[in-house]
Amino acid sequence: MRHLNKLFVGALLLAGLHAQAQDEDNPWAIGFGVNAVSTRFGAASEFGDQFSGFFKTDEYWNVLPSVSYLSVSRHVGDGFTFGITGSVNKIDKLVSRVPGTQDYIVTDPGDVTYYGVDGTIKYGFLQKSWFNPFVHVGGGYTWIDEQGNGTVNGGIGVNFWFSENVGLTLQSTYKHTFEDQAEANVPRHIQHFAGLTFKFGGKDTDGDGIYDKDDACPNEPGLKQFQGCPDTDGDGIPDKDDACPQEAGLQEFQGCPDKDGDGIPDKDDACPDVAGPKSLNGCPDKDGDGIADKDDKCPDVAGPKENGGCPWPDRDKDGVLDKDDLCPDVPGTKANRGCPEVTEEVVKKLNEYAKTILFNSGKATFKDETMPVLNSMLAIFKEYPQARFSIEGHTDSDGSNALNQTLSENRAAAVKTFLVTNGIKEDRLESVGFGETKPIASNKNAKGKAQNRRVEIKLIKTE
Known part of the structure; x- marks a missing residue:
């Protein structure tokens, strides 16, 4: 035990000089060292008395002065570690309590051999510190010579990390059997461990000093400030986020340059050497018609895009542009889409x-x-192929309002259908019904009702 005390003091001195990396960096660990077994803790009948002889190493501890345990563990995240430990010892001090008293006797069972295999779940605190205490639970099986018992385990411990990968581990584990202490093949006991732990398994593929798990670019050497990613053009933007990694550029343009200073990066600028608005992909527009000069057939005169940037012509000078003029070579009116107007006589x-x-x-x-009659009307409609008309249906007051409304709509639609079926374009015609709401004569006599049952034609004028 004298040697263990020296090892513990040395570990504390080293721990004050070095910090350790998180377990996530090197998830695997292997540990080895010495262990001590004490049955004094399990022999006590009262909780307070269990700790009274805890550190009486010479009186109660069984220690094999050589490497006597080996552990392998895997860190799985959030401070948790799973592992397995195998240990061996020699039992020459077996503590038991004198029945009916608080006195203890120590017997030598004949230098028997102790073996233990235990599974452990650990939860560590202060993961980023060199001082890393932990608690653990688990279970296993313990043999004293050829007699064995299963145990439920729990305890505490601490790691003192000398460096990123090497540390000193001190641990005490209480192993509980559910059989009577005097009759159990393996009495309840505490097993203490002291040894070195080596962590490994961290991977750094590109050798830039940043572990792959933390390296945003694990296959390319890079800089720590960019999580291991390179910055080829040195513009302060890592290549993985740089839309132009070979050319130094601006942060606002994801690392791309803007030579003409128009606020559009060169890679997206259709005219990178001449400033222009964003709406035109960075190209200028001298006449301000919204068409870039390079695409404008009339760059000095404003015009619509549909005409290549040139003004629309009006050959007959009637105020209706040729593109909208159904009679572009004959002056007409806007109401009749550039064609001669339908006269009142025709409508009458x-x-x-x-x-x-x-x-x-x-x-x-x-x-x-x-x-x-319908064929005579059809002939007139055909004489004015650009004019638009509304066909209105009316009824007398006989019957319900709803039925009259529907009847008036259907009759107006029937006239429209006749005209469309016989060659009049549908977009020139509208049909609407007014039911009995617009009488032109009295509905109290047959003559008036006959006048109210009518179809009217109206010219649709466009403002």
Whole structure:
């Protein structure tokens, strides 16, 4: 035990001079050293008395003066470590309590051999410190000569790390058997351990001094301030985050340069040597029409993109641009999309025909005798292929409002369908029903009702 005390003092001196790395850096550990077994703790009947002879090493401890334990463990994160320990010792001091008293006797069982195999779960504190205390629980099996018992274990310990990989471990483990102390093959006891622990398993593939688990670029040597990643162009941005790793650039552009200073990095700038707005990918726009000069057919005159940056022409000078003018070579009106206007006389004639359209009673189908009227209207619509019209349906007051509304809509739609079926473009026509809401005569007599059952045609004018 004299040698163990010297080893402990030396460890404390070294520990004050060195810091150790976290276990995550080197997850594997192997330890070896000496162990001591004391049955005094388990023989006590009262809790307070169990510790009264804890440090009486010469009186109660069994120590094999050689390497007598070997442990292997694996750190799994969050301070937890799993491991297994094998130990051997010689028992020449077996402590038992005199029944009915608090007196203890020490007997020599004949220099028997002690073997132990134990699994351990440890939880360590102060993971980043050279001083690393821990608690542990586990279980195992212990033999004294050929007689054995299973045990449930628990205890405390501490690591003093000399360096990143080497430390001194001191540990005390209480091994509990559930059999009576006097009858058990292996009595309850405490086993103490003192030895060296070596950690290993940390990997640094690129040799830059940063472990792979902490190295954002484990296959390329790099700098510590960049988590092991290189910065080839020296612009303070690691290559992994640098969109232009071979050219020094600015942080705001992910390491890319901006030669023309227009706020657009050269790699995204369609005109990197001439300043221009971001909306045009960094290219200038002299006429301010929103089209970059390089794509503008008329760079000095503003014009729409649809016409290549040039103004739209108006050949007939009617105020309707050729692109919107259905009659670009004949002056017309905006209301008629650049074509000559439909006269009031034409609209009047259409309505004279419309008033004579006859429907089957209560339906939206035409009577046979009305077909000539519809064909006459069709001919007029075809004379003005650019004009747009609204077809309106009306009814008398007979029947419910809802039925009359539906009937008026259906009759107006029937006229529209006839015209579309016979060659009039659908986008020129609208149909709408007003039911009985817009009478032009009295609904109290048959003549007035006949006038109210009508179709009207209106010219749609565009402002």
